[in-house]
Amino acid sequence: MKISIVGAGHVGLATGIGLVILGHEVIFVDINDNVVKAIESAKPPFHEEGLEDAMERHRGKYLVERNLQNAVASSEITFITVDTPSDDSGSVDLRNLAEASSQIGRALKNLERYHTIVVKSTVPPGTTEGFVKIILENTSGKKAFIDFGLAMNPEFLREGSALRDFLSPDRIVIGANDERTREILEQLYRNISSPKLVVDIETDEMIKYASNAFLAMKISFANEIGNLCKKLGIDSWKVLEGVGLDHRIGPYLLKSGLGWGGPCLPKDVRTLIRQFKQNGEEPLILEAVYKVNKEQAYKLVQLLKKYVSNLKGRKIGVLGLTYKPGVDDVKESIAYDIIKKLIDEGAHVIAHDPLGVQKFKSMYPDVSKIIEFAEVPEDVLKKTEIIVIATEWPQYEELDYSGKIIVDGRRVKKAEKTAAHYEGLCW
Numbered sequence: 443m444k445i446s447i448v449g450a451g452h453v454g455l456a457t458g459i460g461l462v463i464l465g466h467e468v469i470f471v472d473i474n475d476n477v478v479k480a481i482e483s484a485k486p487p488f489h490e491e492g493l494e495d496a497m498e499r500h501r502g503k504y505l506v507e508r509n510l511q512n513a514v515a516s517s518e519i520t521f522i523t524v525d526t527p528s529d530d531s532g533s534v535d536l537r538n539l540a541e542a543s544s545q546i547g548r549a550l551k552n553l554e555r556y557h558t559i560v561v562k563s564t565v566p567p568g569t570t571e572g573f574v575k576i577i578l579e580n581t582s583g584k585k586a587f588i589d590f591g592l593a594m595n596p597e598f599l600r601e602g603s604a605l606r607d608f609l610s611p612d613r614i615v616i617g618a619n620d621e622r623t624r625e626i627l628e629q630l631y632r633n634i635s636s637p638k639l640v641v642d643i644e645t646d647e648m649i650k651y652a653s654n655a656f657l658a659m660k661i662s663f664a665n666e667i668g669n670l671c672k673k674l675g676i677d678s679w680k681v682l683e684g685v686g687l688d689h690r691i692g693p694y695l696l697k698s699g700l701g702w703g704g705p706c707l708p709k710d711v712r713t714l715i716r717q718f719k720q721n722g723e724e725p726l727i728l729e730a731v732y733k734v735n736k737e738q739a740y741k742l743v744q745l746l747k748k749y750v751s752n753l754k755g756r757k758i759g760v761l762g763l764t765y766k767p768g769v770d771d772v773k774e775s776i777a778y779d780i781i782k783k784l785i786d787e788g789a790h791v792i793a794h795d796p797l798g799v800q801k802f803k804s805m806y807p808d809v810s811k812i813i814e815f816a817e818v819p820e821d822v823l824k825k826t827e828i829i830v831i832a833t834e835w836p837q838y839e840e841l842d843y844s845g846k847i848i849v850d851g852r853r854v855k856k857a858e859k860t861a862a863h864y865e866g867l868c869w
């Protein structure tokens with residue numbers, strides 16, 4: 443099949459290259475010139491495992507376009523994978539979605555063939571039918587589910603393993619309100635053997651939020667248990683290992699520590715909380731999930747104060763800036779919260795990250811102006827005795843921590859074994 447992908451970020455690019463691997467032809471569309479140029483030269487514009495190889499191997503089977511209407515005109519299906527960021531109140535910014543929808547609508551107007559539009563961006567329940575559909579119909583003069591197909595099909599891709607997750611998902615959930623669209627999507631994914639669930643569009647929008655909220659809840663639960671274990675002198679990782687062996691619970695996302703950040707979980711939890719409130723329901727669990735997570739950075743700084751009661755003028759090392767290892771993304775990274783607190787208390791920070799420094803500098807310019815960045819982690823260890831670990835990059839397992847005070851939010855074993863003073867956040 444011929445597919446257009448609107449928005450070539452982590453989700454769009456991994457989905458598109460995944461579809462190419464499944465044998466489809468893909469046209470990427472992006473408004474960012476750097477993204478277009480990168481794809482033209484078969485390079486992902488960000489770090490994503492396996493993507494560069496796959497792009498090189500499949501050169502010629504995908505194209506990149508600046509003009510969305512041209513892409514729609516030469517394809518059968520259009521996936522919308524644009525960003526839908528949310529602010530602190532959980533309100534979702536739908537401007538990118540609106541712009542993409544109206545351009546697709548204009549392309550549909552002159553199109554003789556049947557075309558299917560699939561929303562893959564995470565959107566609050568009701569958005570596909572109450573917002574996207576209306577824009578498409580108004581700009582095209584055509585009727586959804588009759589003249590063109592419309593579906594919702596959320597992504598469950600983790601950054602860093604997005605391509606792998608696309609090709610072997612736990613499930614594919616197709617949100618379709620009509621038979622024809624359902625069949626088109628089933629056909630599209632026929633070479634993936636995972637379970638496929640077909641639901642209506644609004645149910646599918648909710649499945650995405652409920653899934654991410656559950657993942658966040660699992661981690662916050664692990665952290666809350668971890669905080670009590672710390673007070674009792676119990677190793678929460680052992681406790682949670684024992685808990686996770688119950689197949690109804692499972693071992694995943696039960697590593698206690700600094701908690702969850704990134705471009706998805708925080709924003710989706712906030713949006714779901716807002717949905718509860720807008721509908722007169724109290725989000726009792728989710729508010730606690732969010733609060734527990736926010737507290738972890740503060741708890742880590744408190745632990746640090748066991749060793750350095752006054753941070754003013756002290757040099758503190760921070761290892762790790764990204765929201766998890768294996769990615770270059772620093773969005774809503776807990777490392778930022780920690781650094782902000784350290785600076786507010788007058789500390790000098792020297793930070794290292796193998797991939798995230800550039801993005802950290804452009805996302806957090808205020809903080810970046812004040813702190814020092816180390817090229818290699820060894821420089822952090824050379825320049826200070828007191829170090830915080832915020833991201834568990836594998837290379838931090840290779841360092842020499844002897845003589846150092848380490849306050850660890852992620853559990854780097856080598857530091858635990860060899861530091862002069864070691865303090866784990868939840869163990």
Ligand code: UGA
Pocket residue numbers: 597598599600601602654657661694695696697698699700701702703704705706707765766767
């Ligand atoms: C998350 C979901 O896992 C994906 O299923 C979803 O598709 C994606 O959001 C999205 O909505 O696009 P991602 O944000 O890439 O994916 O990150 P995860 O691998 O789930 O990790 C999230 C955070 O939890 C990280 O900051 C990580 O350090 C933290 N974490 C993870 C823990 O603190 N403890 C754990 O045991 C596991």
